[in-house]
Amino acid sequence: MKYAYYPGCSLECNAAAYDMSVRAVADLLGIRLVELDDWNCCGATEYFSQDELVACAVIARNLAIVDPQLDQLVAPCAACYLNLKKTDKLMAENPEMNAKINECLAAGGLRYRAGRVRVRHLLDVIYTDLGETALRDKVVRPLTGLRVAPYYGCQVVRPLDGFDDTEYPMKMDELFTWLGAEVVDYPVKAHCCGGHQTQISEPQAFELIRRLLDSAVEYHADLILCVCPMCQLNLDAYQGRVNSFFGTDFKMPIVYFTQLLGVAFGIDMRKLGFGKELVRAEPVIRAKLSGALATGTK
Amino acid sequence: MQYTPRTLFALINADKREEVLTANTMWYCVSCYLCTTRCPQNIPITEIMYALKRMAIREKLAKETPAPALAKTFTDLVERYGRSYEFGIATLYLALNKPLSALKMGPMGLSMFTKGRLNILPTKIRNVDQLRAIVEKAREIGGVS
Numbered sequence: 446m447k448y449a450y451y452p453g454c455s456l457e458c459n460a461a462a463y464d465m466s467v468r469a470v471a472d473l474l475g476i477r478l479v480e481l482d483d484w485n486c487c488g489a490t491e492y493f494s495q496d497e498l499v500a501c502a503v504i505a506r507n508l509a510i511v512d513p514q515l516d517q518l519v520a521p522c523a524a525c526y527l528n529l530k531k532t533d534k535l536m537a538e539n540p541e542m543n544a545k546i547n548e549c550l551a552a553g554g555l556r557y558r559a560g561r562v563r564v565r566h567l568l569d570v571i572y573t574d575l576g577e578t579a580l581r582d583k584v585v586r587p588l589t590g591l592r593v594a595p596y597y598g599c600q601v602v603r604p605l606d607g608f609d610d611t612e613y614p615m616k617m618d619e620l621f622t623w624l625g626a627e628v629v630d631y632p633v634k635a636h637c638c639g640g641h642q643t644q645i646s647e648p649q650a651f652e653l654i655r656r657l658l659d660s661a662v663e664y665h666a667d668l669i670l671c672v673c674p675m676c677q678l679n680l681d682a683y684q685g686r687v688n689s690f691f692g693t694d695f696k697m698p699i700v701y702f703t704q705l706l707g708v709a710f711g712i713d714m715r716k717l718g719f720g721k722e723l724v725r726a727e728p729v730i731r732a733k734l735s736g737a738l739a740t741g742t743k
Numbered sequence: 744m745q746y747t748p749r750t751l752f753a754l755i756n757a758d759k760r761e762e763v764l765t766a767n768t769m770w771y772c773v774s775c776y777l778c779t780t781r782c783p784q785n786i787p788i789t790e791i792m793y794a795l796k797r798m799a800i801r802e803k804l805a806k807e808t809p810a811p812a813l814a815k816t817f818t819d820l821v822e823r824y825g826r827s828y829e830f831g832i833a834t835l836y837l838a839l840n841k842p843l844s845a846l847k848m849g850p851m852g853l854s855m856f857t858k859g860r861l862n863i864l865p866t867k868i869r870n871v872d873q874l875r876a877i878v879e880k881a882r883e884i885g886g887v888s
Contacts, residue, residue, distance in 0.1 A: 454827035458862045459855065483869050485825045490774050491817040494796040494810070502881040503821070506874060545884055552880035553873040599775035604789065611780040637775035644836065645810045647844065649771060682851055682860075721858050723851075 446574060449515040449562070450478035451507060451529065453522040453674070454486050460522075460674035462718025466703035467521050467567060469716050473583065473707075474575055478519065481510060487528040490641060501542065502549035504532040508564075509550050509557040521567040521703075523600040523673035530564040530605055566601050568672050568702065569608040572616045577623050585711035587625030591733045593705065594629040594666035595621060596657065598676045599637050611635070617670065617702060624709040631664040633657055638679040651690045654679050658687065658695045667729050668698040670705060677701060681722050698726035708734070744771050745807075748778065748788065751795075761804070769795040770808040809840040822878055825868030830861055 456464035471478050484507050492500030507529060511518055520526040536543040536559035547556050571580070595617035601607070602614045609616045612635055618628045638657060639650035657680060661669050671677040681699040688695055699722060707717040708730060714720075719727050744767060746754065751768045772792040779789045799805040800814075816836040820828040833852065837845035855861040868874065 454829075454866075457826070457866055459829060459860045461859065483825075485868055485874050486821045486827045488818065488821060489827070491814040491821075493774075493793045494814050495800055495818065496797065496881070497793070498884060499818075499878055499881040502877050503874070506877055545881075548884060549877045549880040553870075553877040555873075555877075599773075599777070603776035604779045604787075612777075637773045637777070640773045640775070641813065642771075642773055644813050644832075644841075644844075645808065646771065653773070682855060686847070686851065721860060723854055723858065 446475060447477040447479065447515065448517045448519045448565070448570065449511045450480045451484055451487075451518055451520045451525055452480065453520060453525040455522055455674035455678070459678060460701075462704060462721040463521055463674055463677070463701040465716060465718040466701055466707050466712075469712050470571075470703045470706050470710065473710050473712065474571070474579070476570065476575075479512065479515065481507060481512075481518070483510065487525045489524050489528075498542075498545055498549065500528075501532045501535060501546050504528045505536070505546050505550055505557050506553065506555060508533060508562050509555040511562050516561065517563045517565055519565050519567055519570055521672075522675075523566070523598055524675060526564065526566045527600040527605070533559060533562065533564055534605065536560075566608070566672070568601065568617060568620075571706070572620055573608065577619075580620070581623050583710045584624055586709055586734060588621065588705065588709050588734065589625040590627070591730065592627045592629055592665055592667045593621050594631055594661040594664065594669045595634060595702070596638075596661075596669045596671055596676060596680075597635045598671070598673050599635070599640075601672050602635055617672065620702075621670070621705070624706070626705075629661065629664045629666045631660045631666070633660045638673075638676040640675055640679075643679060643683055647686075647690070650679065651683070651687045654683055654687050655691055655693065658684065658693075658697050661697055662695065666697070667733060668700055668705075668726055670702045671699060672702055677722075681724055684724055696724055698722060698724050698729055700726045705730075744768050748792075752791075763795065764799045764802055764804040765806065767807040769793075769799070770805070770810045772796075809836075812836060812840045820865070822875060823871075824865045825871040825874050826866045828862075828865040830863055831865060 488503050597614045603611045639653040642650035704717045746768050754763050769792040776789050805811045820831045
C-alpha cells in the first residue's frame with residue numbers, strides 16, 4: 446500500500462505528535478507514505494474568504510505535484526483533506542473553473558487533470574484499506590478499560606460524499622472497538638470545535654469548545670480522540686483559557702487517534718509524541734491500561 | 744450576531760445589499776457545513792457565506808470584525824513562505840488587531856513553546872516563486888466571487 450502523503454503545516458510543529466504517530470503507525474501497518482515534495486499550505490479557510498480562484502489555485506498546486514506513479518493522496522488534517530478534495534471535485538464538475546485553475550497552474554509550469562488523484566483522509570485509509578482483521582492482528586496492548594470519546598469534528602465528514610455519516614459518523618467508533626476500547630457514544634462528536642474563531646471571537650469559540658468538553662465529561666470519557674490538528678489545538682491548548690473563562694475545571698486529555706492506535710500496537714509512547722499535549726494524557730492511559738502496558742515492550 | 748442566517752437570506756432576497764454586506768453574521772460562520780448537509784433545498788449555505796465574506800472584503804464593507812485582517816495576515820505569510828507561519832500570525836495579527844488577546848495568549852504561547860509546539864522561525868518551500876506566479880496569475884484572471 447503506497448500513498449502520496451500531504452502532512453499539512455500544522456503537522457510540522459504544533460501537531461508534531463500527529464505526524465510522529467502517523468508515521469510510526471503507518472510503518473507498522475505496512476502503509477507507505479511518500480511525502481509530497483515541496484508541498485505548500487492549503488490556505489485553510491483563509492483564502493476562500495478572500496478570493497475563490499486564488500484559493501483553488503494554491504490548493505491545486507499540491508494536486509499537480511503528486512508523483513505521477515501515485516494516484517492517492519492522504520491528508521491527516523481535516524481542513525487540508527477538505528480543501529484538496531473540494532478543489533479536485535470543483536475542477537471535475539466546473540469546466541470554467543477547471544480551465545481557469547489550469548491557466549494559473551500553467552504560470553508555474555504545472556497542470557492537473559481533475560480526478561487523477563483520489564484524496565483520502567487518513568482515518569478512511571486505516572479503516573477501509575486495512576480493515577478489522579488486519580488491525581486486530583496488530584494489537585499487543587488491548588485498550589480494554591479505557592473509555593474514549595471519538596471526536597470527528599466537521600470537515601472530515603462534511604460536506605462532501607465522504608466515507609462516513611455526516612452527522613453520526615461511526616468509523617472511528619468501530620475502529621477503537623476493534624482495539625478493545627470502550628467507546629463513548631456522546632451526542633456532539635461531529636460538532637464544530639470553533640476553528641479559527643479562537644482568533645476572532647473568543648466567547649463564540651470558547652462556548653463551542655466548552656460544549657464538547659462538557660459532553661465528553663458527562664459521558665465519563667477518559668480522553669478525546671482527534672482526527673484534525675485544529676480540533677486538537679482548540680480542545681487541548683485552549684482548555685486552560687476555557688476554564689478561566691467559564692470557571693470550569695476541565696482536565697480532559699486530547700490525543701490524536703493515531704497516538705492511541707500506536708499504544709494498542711505496542712509502539713513506545715515517546716515515538717508517538719505523547720507529552721506534547723498541554724493536558725497530559727499519559728497518566729490516565731497508564732492508570733487504565735496498567736496491566737497491558739507493563740507487558741508491552743515493542 | 745446581528746442577523747440569523749435566515750434573516751440574512753431574507754435581506755438578500757429583499758435586495759438590501761448594504762445591510763447584508765455590513766452584517767457580522769457571515770463572520771461567525773465556522774465553515775462546519777452542518778447547515779449545508781442538512782438543508783432540504785440543497786442550498787450551499789457555507790459557500791454563500793464565503794461568497795458574502797469575499798464581497799464584503801472587496802467592497803470594503805467588512806468593518807465589525809477582525810476576520811479579514813486574520814485572513815490577509817495568514818495568506819500574506821503563505822505567499823511569502825509557502826507554508827503557514829503560526830508565530831507570525833500570532834505576532835502580526837493579534838498584536839495589531841487584538842492586543843488584549845495577545846497578552847492573554849502569552850502564557851499559552853509559552854507552554855506551547857516549551858512543549859516544542861511553536862516554531863519561532865518560518866519554514867520556506869523551495870519553489871515559492873512558482874507558488875507566487877500561480878497566485879499572481881489567479882489575481883490577474885480574477886475570480887473574487
